[in-house]
Amino acid sequence: MTTKVTGIVINKQSYDDDSEIITVFTKELGKLAFFAPGVWKITSKNQYAVQWLATSAFEIFLSYQANKLSKLKTGNLLITRIKLTQNYYDYLLGTLLCEITEQAVEERSADLKLYDLLATALDNLVAWEDNLSVVIVFMLQVLKWYGLQWNLTMCKRCGGKHNIKTISFIEEGYICKNCYLPTGLGRIKNIGVLEKNSEIE
Ligand SMILES: [Zn+2]
Numbered sequence: 413m414t415t416k417v418t419g420i421v422i423n424k425q426s427y428d429d430d431s432e433i434i435t436v437f438t439k440e441l442g443k444l445a446f447f448a449p450g451v452w453k454i455t456s457k458n459q460y461a462v463q464w465l466a467t468s469a470f471e472i473f474l475s476y477q478a479n480k481l482s483k484l485k486t487g488n489l490l491i492t493r494i495k496l497t498q499n500y501y502d503y504l505l506g507t508l509l510c511e512i513t514e515q516a517v518e519e520r521s522a523d524l525k526l527y528d529l530l531a532t533a534l535d536n537l538v539a540w541e542d543n544l545s546v547v548i549v550f551m552l553q554v555l556k557w558y559g560l561q562w563n564l565t566m567c568k569r570c571g572g573k574h575n576i577k578t579i580s581f582i583e584e585g586y587i588c589k590n591c592y593l594p595t596g597l598g599r600i601k602n603i604g605v606l607e608k609n610s611e612i613e
Contacts, residue, residue: 414485415474417441420467420530422510426452433481434462436470437513437530442521446472446482461487465496465506465534493538502537505547509533512550516557529553567591 419438423445427433430452435445451459461468462484471485496502513530517523533550537543552562566573568585575589 413473414471415441416469416471417444418467418469418490419444420527420534421462421464422514422530424462424464430456432462434484435514436468437517437527438470438522439524439527440522442523442527443514443517443519444472444482445519446470446484448484448487451484458484458487460489460492463489463492463494465493465510467491467493467531491535493534495538496534502543505537505543506534508547509537509550512554516554523557526554526557 417436417438417440419436421434422437422443423435425433427447431447431449432451433445434448435443438444448458448462450456451462453459460466461470467490469488469490471487473483473485475482493506496506509530513526516526529550533546536546540546552564555562563585566586567576567588567590568580568583569587569591572588572590576586577589577592578587579585580587
């Protein structure tokens with residue numbers, strides 16, 4: 413009995429001389445690792461499907477025991493993103509997206525939203541010139557999976573939607589021009605609060 417899934421190759425580790433252990437983020441089962449025997453052989457029909465960052469259709473012998481790895485039967489490449497492996501900077505950003513995704517979810521729990529988020533980010537990384545923006549947008553959206561919810565529709569302090577000045581990592585959102593205090597002023601204000609507190613004591 414085999415199981416058919418579609419997924420993105422997010423991690424590869426060599427195993428023996430010609431085999432690999434592949435981790436894919438699938439639509440159907442979420443994160444899934446499997447043994448891919450012989451994929452380094454020139455004659456292997458599965459070598460393209462297991463390309464890093466590719467979207468492929470896989471037929472898998474799924475393991476239901478925790479100590480046994482699933483095994484690849486066949487793989488068909490659907491979308492290649494090999495372009496991202498040819499430039500070191502793209503390679504680093506691709507690695508970052510994959511690592512963040514891998515750590516955001518447990519094995520075998522489907523998450524279509526995260527799947528779409530990763531697929532879109534990788535496609536944009538291939539197509540866009542401003543790669544850093546792609547990664548930043550991805551990271552802000554993926555914070556939800558890490559239990560942080562950023563509201564990027566208005567100023568965190570006054571709710572205003574205009575004259576957005578900066579992002580506050582402490583307040584997890586935008587700060588507008590009116591609410592923004594230059595660092596120096598903010599510091600003076602904080603010292604004032606400290607002095608008041610020490611008077612109470
Ligand atoms: Zn404001």
